[in-house]
Amino acid sequence: MSIEIRNLTHTYSEGTAMRTVALEDVCMTIEDGEFLGIIGHTGSGKSTLVQHLNGLLKPTSGQVFIDGEDLNGEHVNRRALRQRIGLVFQYPEYQLFEETVAKDIAFGPKNQGLSKEDIDERVRYAMDCVHLDYQKYSERSPFELSGGQMRRVAIAGVIAMRPSVLILDEPTAGLDPRGRDRILSMLEQLHAEQHTTIVMVSHSMDDMARLATRLIVMAEGKILATGTPREIFSQEKMMMSAGLGVPQVASLCSTLRAKGFDLPPDLYRPEELKEHILQLWKNKNKMNLSGKEGSPC
Amino acid sequence: MLNNITMGQYYPVDSTVHRLDPRMKLILTIIFIVAVFMSHSFVGYILLLGFLFFACKMSKVPFKLLLKGLRPLRMIIILTFLLNLFFTSGEDLWVSFWIVRIYREGFMQAVFYSLRLIFLVAGTSLLTLTTSPVALSDGIEMLMSPLKKIHFPAHELAMMMTIALRFIPTLLEETDKIMKAQTARGADFESGNLLVRAKAMVPLLVPLFVSAFRRAGDLAMAMESRCYHGGEGRTRLRVLKTTRNDWIALGIVTLLLALIILEGIYLKGVLF
Numbered sequence: 001m002s003i004e005i006r007n008l009t010h011t012y013s014e015g016t017a018m019r020t021v022a023l024e025d026v027c028m029t030i031e032d033g034e035f036l037g038i039i040g041h042t043g044s045g046k047s048t049l050v051q052h053l054n055g056l057l058k059p060t061s062g063q064v065f066i067d068g069e070d071l072n073g074e075h076v077n078r079r080a081l082r083q084r085i086g087l088v089f090q091y092p093e094y095q096l097f098e099e100t101v102a103k104d105i106a107f108g109p110k111n112q113g114l115s116k117e118d119i120d121e122r123v124r125y126a127m128d129c130v131h132l133d134y135q136k137y138s139e140r141s142p143f144e145l146s147g148g149q150m151r152r153v154a155i156a157g158v159i160a161m162r163p164s165v166l167i168l169d170e171p172t173a174g175l176d177p178r179g180r181d182r183i184l185s186m187l188e189q190l191h192a193e194q195h196t197t198i199v200m201v202s203h204s205m206d207d208m209a210r211l212a213t214r215l216i217v218m219a220e221g222k223i224l225a226t227g228t229p230r231e232i233f234s235q236e237k238m239m240m241s242a243g244l245g246v247p248q249v250a251s252l253c254s255t256l257r258a259k260g261f262d263l264p265p266d267l268y269r270p271e272e273l274k275e276h277i278l279q280l281w282k283n284k285n286k287m288n289l290s291g292k293e294g295s296p297c
Numbered sequence: 298m299l300n301n302i303t304m305g306q307y308y309p310v311d312s313t314v315h316r317l318d319p320r321m322k323l324i325l326t327i328i329f330i331v332a333v334f335m336s337h338s339f340v341g342y343i344l345l346l347g348f349l350f351f352a353c354k355m356s357k358v359p360f361k362l363l364l365k366g367l368r369p370l371r372m373i374i375i376l377t378f379l380l381n382l383f384f385t386s387g388e389d390l391w392v393s394f395w396i397v398r399i400y401r402e403g404f405m406q407a408v409f410y411s412l413r414l415i416f417l418v419a420g421t422s423l424l425t426l427t428t429s430p431v432a433l434s435d436g437i438e439m440l441m442s443p444l445k446k447i448h449f450p451a452h453e454l455a456m457m458m459t460i461a462l463r464f465i466p467t468l469l470e471e472t473d474k475i476m477k478a479q480t481a482r483g484a485d486f487e488s489g490n491l492l493v494r495a496k497a498m499v500p501l502l503v504p505l506f507v508s509a510f511r512r513a514g515d516l517a518m519a520m521e522s523r524c525y526h527g528g529e530g531r532t533r534l535r536v537l538k539t540t541r542n543d544w545i546a547l548g549i550v551t552l553l554l555a556l557i558i559l560e561g562i563y564l565k566g567v568l569f
Contacts, residue, residue: 056477087481095478097503111483157482
């Protein structure tokens with residue numbers, strides 16, 4: 001399932017003193033099966049952009065096409081399209097409302113009109129995806145869980161609808177490192193095993209370095225750059241001008257390069273850097289050894 | 298989804314009217330309301346209309362926005378007009394067919410009563426459009442403070458009002474967000490009969506209440522940790538001061554009231 005956005009502009013409070021342009025002439029496509037990262041400073045229009053992807057916001061001008069179909073066209077069943085594009089909002093744990101975890105996760109599938117058995121199967125599947133034990137948690141109240149667990153329940157509520165595209169707006173915001181790691185590894189698994197197309201909004205460059213197959217950098221309502229993480233993260237100056245940084249690995253790598261170490265300019269994953277540094281270390285030792293052998297003493 | 302609520306919405310520009318002391322603006326509004334009720338003739342209504350235009354111009358609030366505040370009341374205004382038109386009897390019969398009798402007096406009364414409603418709403422929304430809710434409740438507190446002598450909790454009341462007003466936009470935003478989140482999960486708030494719709498509100502109301510209570514708890518904690526303990530001995534960051542402009546405005550509005558009273562005494566019955 002592909003999503004195409006053409007010349008999308010969105011203005012809040014049009015025609016009043018509070019008028020703000022949130023998005024300006026944005027064009028992009030989301031390919032089937034990719035893990036797209038959208039990064040940008042606060043107020044750069046990321047959240048506004050993702051809300052257009054399933055028709056929750058209507059463009060001021062421009063179009064959104066889902067598999068070639070105009071999302072805001074006249075005879076489009078937006079509810080049906082919405083179910084194929086799951087959107088997880090920022091702080092989704094604040095949308096929980098049911099008495100038990102299982103019932104809350106079942107809300108989406110129930111709205112899809114599935115049978116009781118199907119719903120139950122979906123709930124088990126979704127809880128499995130987010131690494132919550134069905135036996136242990138399904139009958140508990142979502143309000144007595146920890147923040148990270150609540151968030152996973154909320155994400156499960158969207159996964160249970162089995163969307164072909166899963167969009168997450170800052171899924172790791174405000175979580176401790178362990179909660180964050182859980183969510184990220186869960187997304188990684190979902191992308192690798194279920195081949196779900198994932199769009200993730202974040203300003204954590206390290207999260208993006210770990211997961212994204214492609215990145216879009218946004219600034220002031222416009223797309224500043226797009227490319228693979230390797231392409232994007234090697235342009236440290238551009239990232240700084242957008243009010244962003246680069247992953248810790250990339251910045252460490254550029255510091256080392258400035259000190260004269262022979263490293264490639266586009267490293268951004270911890271494993272890569274480790275390999276290169278070990279290589280340098282070995283070479284250095286070899287040189288030292290050969291130097292000793294060649295010395296006259 | 299929820300961005301078309303104008304009643305009592307502050308319009309943030311800088312103007313002479315915006316800078317007036319909120320206490321004075323409250324008094325001015327009361328005088329204006331009295332003037333509206335004192336006016337009984339054509340001249341009086343023209344004066345009121347002229348004043349509204351003038352005040353609107355001075356406040357830099359677009360006239361359209363003022364009219365938008367009237368929209369929720371349009372049914373009441375139309376009903377007032379029709380009731381007065383059809384059910385007032387008088388001497389000068391204009392139209393008469395079947396059981397309908399329209400008198401000249403009835404028509405005049407219908408026009409005046411509807412205009413009165415329109416002026417009242419427009420005048421008071423001018424107050425809320427030009428005064429931020431916080432300034433407004435500050436003004437109310439100060440005006441009510443003489444009542445503290447008889448143990449009337451003016452400060453507590455004003456604080457409650459300030460907090461309530463402060464959280465309206467926040468809760469609206471929250472409602473909007475939760476509504477969107479549940480819509481994304483396939484919830485449907487718009488179709489079905491009354492019972493279905495009421496049931497569809499549960500996924501919206503439960504999270505909204507939970508977050509309202511959470512916010513209230515957080516706020517109470519934040520206030521206590523900053524040693525808030527009520528009005529006794531509390532000083533203000535923004536001390537309200539009356540300036541020359543306030544007195545000029547008071548002069549203008551008092552003049553308006555005086556003209557309308559005079560016009561009521563001398564011109565009544567001259568034009569109608």
